[in-house]
Amino acid sequence: MFSGLSAFPLTPTSEDGIDETAFATLVQRLAAAGVDSICALGSTGSYVYFTRAERARVARLAIQHASGVPVIIGIDSLRTRDVLALAEDAQKAGAGGVLLAPVSYQRLTQDEVFGLYETVTRELSVPLCVYDNPGTTRFEFSDELHGRIAQLPRVGSIKIPGVPAEPKAAKARVERLRALIPSHVTIGVSRDALAATGLNAGCDAWYSVIGGLFPKVSLALTRAARAGHAEEAARLSERLEPLWTLCGEHGGGLRVMAAAAELRGLTQRPCLPLPLQAVDGAARRRLGELLDALELA
Structure with missing residues (x-):
């Protein structure tokens, strides 16, 4: 579950509520493509904008439509009390695993973050x-x-934000972290533009934004890297460079992937919870041209 391609789908929504049909369609597409896992309610899934009841419903829908593909559910929240409640909901829904970031309004200390994971893993x-x-x-x-957190029970993976762009430096970064964690804990790269570099450097998984919408090309890159075909993985990533650039210009992949889903007719427009907005205007037209040129469907 914490290796290969983990696809992070959008949670299509409007001010009237979650578009359950569109969300189910996105999950079914991922399952049919053969992704290694599906992570609902990650950052791409806009988890922070939903109530507990809405998040529990999304978790149930993801698992219902995943056709047996392992489903990871994001359980991030500001208070440990609420994280524990969300973890309970995810487990009741049948989640194969959970994803937890230390979100907070006040900047947290290292000890506070360790305490969060210590408390949550004790209940999982x-x-x-x-x-x-x-x-x-x-x-x-x-x-x-x-290293401390990875020793806790139930910790199975670390989703790092990226690796250095230079391959040798990326390999050294992964090896440095690997030396501090148990062998059963995997390392996954999460910045799409650096996915090929991270996988080629020894990361076990790609936690992917683009994979949540376009799984076929993401799977091809992942499988090439994990089979030892580093040059092919790098070539596939280089082909997607214009898309990586566009995502970087707009604060990451969420707004761009939302617009892509709308352009491809996979969601209604708008599909993000306000005040978030998908890219529009010249950027949206540029995105449409890129999707066609890259044959992303």
């Missing part, structure tokens, strides 16, 4: 992926903290 019956996402959480894990 499914494995957990540690979500290292400083761009959103404003919290930076030290390698030593990763």
